[in-house]
Amino acid sequence: MTTTSEEPARPGAAAGPAAEPPADGPPVTAAPPAGDAAATAPDDPATPPEDPGTPWERLDARMIWVDALRVLLSMTPAAVALLIVRVEPTPGVLWPLAGVAAWGTLGAVLDVVRWLTTRYRVTGEYVERRTGLLVRTNRSVRRDRVRSVDADARLLQRLVGLRRVKVGAGQMNTAMESALVLDAVSKQAALALHDRLLGGGADQTERAAARTEQADDERVFAGLRWWWVFYNMFNVWAFLTAAGLLWGAWVTLGMFGVDSTGWVTSLADWESLGTPATVGVALAVTWLLGAAGLGVNFFTEHAHFRLMRIEGEKGTLLRTTQGLFKTREINRDDNRLRGAAISEPLLWRWMRMADTTVITTGLSMWSVGATILPRGPRRVARNVVARVLGADPSPLEAPLRRHPAAALRRRIGWALTVTASVTALLAWTAATTKLPHTFWWISGPALLAVSLALAAVGHRSLGHTFTGDYVVVRSGAVSRATSALQLRAVSGVRVRQSLFQRRLGLATVSLSTAAGLGGYQAVDLAAEEAAEFADRALPGGIAAFRAERGDG
Amino acid sequence: MQTSISLRPPRHRVQRRAVLWWTLRSLLLTVVLAGALATVYLLWDASRPWTGPAALAVAALGLAHTAAVPSWRYAVHRWETSAEAVYASSGWFVRDWRVAPISRIQTVDTTRGPLEQLLGLSTLVVTTASSSGAVYIRGLAPADATAAADRLAEITQDTPGDAT
Incomplete structure (x- = not known):
């Protein structure tokens, strides 16, 4: 283990300028036993320098x-x-x-x-945590790499004023490492940590106090409307939720000696109802139960939801807080904001609902951090995006340039290919096995209708435009996603054209970026527009590589 | 109807030896796949009705690929670097043009696989901050690849920022 400390570590000189012990717990001074320090290698490649000046702190008693x-x-x-x-x-x-x-x-x-074995501290450059009884682990995160400081609390923790703090750094996210977790510290300590790591005033305690009441410098963008719960009750997970609930109830009741199976059997004369009716009733009841479960789940998770922008030292932060029993607070650095996306899965699109995510660097698109709004009305989602991005006119409301009819022909081609091959396979199966021939007579036309409809929907959802500092692309038949990406975040372009696309005069342009999904695509542009699109999307342009006019 | 992309081809072709490299790769893959099927055909009698035709089909497709694709690729694969960007085109059935601006480049590497070492070829890898942004330029002479990497590293150092 090598340390890059400027002065040699002096085990005896720990009680230097910071002689006062922390407020709670016994005085914990810096230098750990020499053997301990030698035996454990921190998992961070950049070893923090020995810093005997900063006292270690305990988790809350x-x-x-x-x-x-x-x-x-x-x-x-x-x-x-x-x-x-x-x-x-x-x-x-x-x-x-x-x-x-x-x-x-x-x-x-x-x-x-x-609790006994964990110590943590925040030095000038690092957040450090030592923990473990048999296997000692030292974790350290450079402070300039800290991207988020989130606090949440389980019900019991909340009752006694404790918070679990997660310190996240972008690199860890991509390296699939977990964040540094402090479970648990007091509410005040959590606020102070947040302010110290993500910026906050010099007078932290004052700020923390102000925060608990209601700070003036925050702008609230969105709150929860109770009726959004209906949007989130109806999906396929309802059945899974119901299955979990029923199984749990059956086990619990069984423990207390209640014969739940017998009770359900005695509710109605199932024999006289017949099998289809019984199955129908069972499905309906399960579905209702599942929907109710999802509703309750949504409500407990998103109650008190608020999306707001607050001031930090290094710039503003986008913060969401939510939760009834288990509260969760997520902060996203606005300096890393590169755009926003709204996705509308097919069935929800008809209900005019949307999921809203932000496109940021250093934050995985799949983590909860990217989602800034519970699933809700598209109108609200667009409004919120407009205010979060602070762009006028809002990029997601700009009219999109539609893609050529050839793109529809390409999709119809896919639909016909899929239908023909599936039907041929079924027909062959029917010819060689006992599968009735009526099966593929019915499935063929049905599949054709569905796939053609999807082709049309897929073509309708294609679009792109440039507005202000943003490029907007939209695509997706089943799940339509509209993404607005800042032009300055584009780090490369890629034009792709298959032989079929070449025959149809189409091309797909991908914009690669460090933020969000890593790449956003304008699918099936007119081929002659592809170079123009790439030129406008890439900072610096690609003028040097474009063919002369009329050069085909 | 105008069907091609209005981008000019990059300036430099790859090495002629690259055709040999692609041919060997394609041939090796064909031999391995068809060989595996042929082994099953010989050892397991019951599977012969379908492993026989499958082995023949794989061999035929693989040989056709080996005969046609390498020279097709050679016609398409091109590259150039300028003071502003790296520009490369590749592919055969699906053609691919990629531009990575110098200001967004994070690392420039050269790699050489075993076959490439045998044939005296090198691959230039230019990565940007994006997870989908790496540009691979295959089939270069090692000296060209190293020179290009050095030049890019030099220019990149003078250009601040990488859009992260």
């Missing part, structure tokens, strides 16, 4: 209270079942209860160990 509560709660089911309901103590009942209690206790004990 209130964690222990949460753990004690957790042990109590994990015992509760057993206590209720055995002492109040007086369930017969058979092994089938006892084992799950004992399991729950043991799981809770184990978790609490591990948590206490974690």
